[in-house]
Amino acid sequence: xxxxxxxxxxxxxxxxxxxxxxxAGLVAHPASAQTPDxxxxxxxxxxxxRNLGRTGYKAGIFSLGGQAALERAHNEAIAVPIVERAxxxxxxxxxxxxxxxxxxxxxxxxxxxxxxxxxxQAYLASxxxxxxxxxxxxMLEESLKLxxxxxxxxxxxxxxxxxxxxxxxxxxxxAMEALRQAQEQKIVRYLGVTGHFRPAPLMEAIRRHxxxxxxxxxxxxxxHHYSFLDGLLPLAVEKQMGIIGMKVPGRSRLLASWTxxxxxxxxxxxxxxxxxxxxxxxxxxxxxxxxLSHPVSTVIIDCDSIAQLEENVHxxxxxxxxxxxxxxxxxARAEPVSKQALFFRFVSRG
Numbered sequence: 589x590x591x592x593x594x595x596x597x598x599x600x601x602x603x604x605x606x607x608x609x610x611x612a613g614l615v616a617h618p619a620s621a622q623t624p625d626x627x628x629x630x631x632x633x634x635x636x637x638r639n640l641g642r643t644g645y646k647a648g649i650f651s652l653g654g655q656a657a658l659e660r661a662h663n664e665a666i667a668v669p670i671v672e673r674a675x676x677x678x679x680x681x682x683x684x685x686x687x688x689x690x691x692x693x694x695x696x697x698x699x700x701x702x703x704x705x706x707x708x709q710a711y712l713a714s715x716x717x718x719x720x721x722x723x724x725x726x727m728l729e730e731s732l733k734l735x736x737x738x739x740x741x742x743x744x745x746x747x748x749x750x751x752x753x754x755x756x757x758x759x760x761x762x763a764m765e766a767l768r769q770a771q772e773q774k775i776v777r778y779l780g781v782t783g784h785f786r787p788a789p790l791m792e793a794i795r796r797h798x799x800x801x802x803x804x805x806x807x808x809x810x811x812h813h814y815s816f817l818d819g820l821l822p823l824a825v826e827k828q829m830g831i832i833g834m835k836v837p838g839r840s841r842l843l844a845s846w847t848x849x850x851x852x853x854x855x856x857x858x859x860x861x862x863x864x865x866x867x868x869x870x871x872x873x874x875x876x877x878x879x880l881s882h883p884v885s886t887v888i889i890d891c892d893s894i895a896q897l898e899e900n901v902h903x904x905x906x907x908x909x910x911x912x913x914x915x916x917x918x919x920a921r922a923e924p925v926s927k928q929a930l931f932f933r934f935v936s937r938g
């Protein structure tokens with residue numbers, strides 16, 4: 589793939605820096621009385637907050653993702669305490685999906701065990717990967733049951749990666765009918781779209797409907813393959829969307845602490861042909877601060893343990909934006925491991 593010139597990159601960074609200021613200031617409405625309390629009920633120091641687009645909600649810049657420990661079968665003893673501890677630390681945005689944890693939907697089950705008592709402390713987001721109205725409504729009904737709540741703060745179209753995904757969800761009887769209906773009935777408050785494969789279908793989706801949020805893959809390797817920074821991120825900023833970053837450490841493949849699995853294991857994994865033979869070059873601080881230095885509202889990161897969660901919260905509380913020079917340096921250092929860090933852009937979708 590042809591790489592942008594230094595001049596183009598400089599102009600883009602300047603635009604995104606301006607966009608970040610706009611994202612932080614344009615929609616600075618106070619959180620409404622119906623949204624969760626950003627600080628929960630703890631006395632822990634608060635992490636920085638940013639506007640979640642037009643929603644009026646202020647999310648902590650670190651949010652909890654629903655994978656890793658939270659999607660493993662029969663993992664209540666580890667997963668539930670992670671969710672509890674996240675709320676104790678002031679994490680106020682939790683993201684999950686109807687497909688996390690397989691047919692048993694373990695992620696929604698574990699989060700629901702906590703939401704039963706602490707629903708008011710979290711902005712709760714889930715997703716449907718179904719492309720039809722009826723299939724999505726069934727997914728939503730089960731999500732509400734498992735999450736032990738009567739509403740979602742955000743319901744998202746999951747994994748819009750190909751043009752046919754866009755056509756399917758916007759077709760007659762498509763998933764968008766379910767999203768609109770659920771919002772009209774106040775079963776869900778806001779609507780979002782997610783993706784990590786290609787930018788063009790996501791851009792088309794947000795041109796067709798004024799989604800409140802977008803959840804997009806954004807890490808230091810991004811510009812090297814099918815970049816989301818080039819067009820998608822500026823378009824989301826222009827539309828004043830809540831922008832949520834994911835795949836921040838690339839499933840740890842950007843991190844120096846990561847050990848590549850045995851080759852045979854990789855060959856039989858869902859990650860397909862992307863074979864990793866070396867750790868990444870970054871600390872978690874570098875990976876996280878790269879993503880947070882873009883105009884995002886928050887980033888979601890999956891955690892395997894309370895210690896990992898606490899480290900991420902600590903880093904978020906200490907965050908200061910990186911300079912353009914630091915950002916360029918990190919992106920350059922990511923290039924040798926860019927395919928393994930962006931493995932999700934090379935998975936066969938046939």
